[in-house]
Amino acid sequence: MKLLIAAVRSIAFYLAFYLGSFLLALASVPASFIARSRMAGLGAIWARWHRWCTRHLLVVKIVIEGQVPSGKVIVAGKHESFFEAIDLPNLLDRPVPFAKSELLDIPLWGKVGKAYGMVRVEREQGAKALRAMMQEARAFADAGRPLVIFPEGTRVAPGEGPPLRSGFAGIYKLVGLPVVPMAVQSGHIYHRWIKRSGTIRVAFGPEIPAGLPREGIEERVRKAINALNAEPRQ
Numbered sequence: 001m002k003l004l005i006a007a008v009r010s011i012a013f014y015l016a017f018y019l020g021s022f023l024l025a026l027a028s029v030p031a032s033f034i035a036r037s038r039m040a041g042l043g044a045i046w047a048r049w050h051r052w053c054t055r056h057l058l059v060v061k062i063v064i065e066g067q068v069p070s071g072k073v074i075v076a077g078k079h080e081s082f083f084e085a086i087d088l089p090n091l092l093d094r095p096v097p098f099a100k101s102e103l104l105d106i107p108l109w110g111k112v113g114k115a116y117g118m119v120r121v122e123r124e125q126g127a128k129a130l131r132a133m134m135q136e137a138r139a140f141a142d143a144g145r146p147l148v149i150f151p152e153g154t155r156v157a158p159g160e161g162p163p164l165r166s167g168f169a170g171i172y173k174l175v176g177l178p179v180v181p182m183a184v185q186s187g188h189i190y191h192r193w194i195k196r197s198g199t200i201r202v203a204f205g206p207e208i209p210a211g212l213p214r215e216g217i218e219e220r221v222r223k224a225i226n227a228l229n230a231e232p233r234q
Contacts, residue, residue: 010058044089073177080191092148117140121133172212179207
């Protein structure tokens with residue numbers, strides 16, 4: 001019976017969320033001719049719609065622990081599912097994620113993402129692309145918007161703690177900002193076709209200062225996000 005209820009809730013979630021996403025994508029076309037700020041607003045609306053569907057259709061509670069960061073900082077997060085990738089504007093004040101170039105090339109959605117504000121990450125980073133990426137990141141940070149990166153590079157299963165990708169330390173050094181570790185315990189209920197009800201815990205750790213050596217920042221961030229993620233799940 002529990003599985004059947006979860007399946008019905010998941011179907012309702014998929015229908016509502018993806019229909020809303022399609023309508024918002026269509027709305028981006030006229031918005032693109034009006035003002036870039038209107039398109040940026042659609043990205044925030046999409047995140048709020050996703051949160052509403054998650055809370056009311058999947059019956060998921062979101063609990064936030066620790067001090068939520070803001071301003072000129074890099075938020076380094078543990079990544080277990082698409083939940084946190086979509087929900088970031090609900091967690092932080094106008095966050096700017098580092099996004100793979102493929103995502104920003106998606107028709108309609110990519111235009112909304114660019115208008116909202118994302119740092120484009122190319123798979124093969126040449127010197128020119130790297131300079132452009134850092135210029136984008138610094139400009140967003142100077143505007144008071146937190147930068148967000150998932151330093152493990154991809155989604156990982158609950159309980160796993162792979163090494164950080166080498167690019168994270170380079171970004172940390174070049175941008176010159178402190179880091180706030182973040183863990184989002186979403187994989188156990190959200191990263192599956194039939195999603196479950198329950199609690200998604202979002203935890204922020206103490207700030208790690210800028211200017212640490214490469215080995216020091218990688219080890220501190222890796223330990224911090226895994227320690228935050230080690231708390232019991234509900």
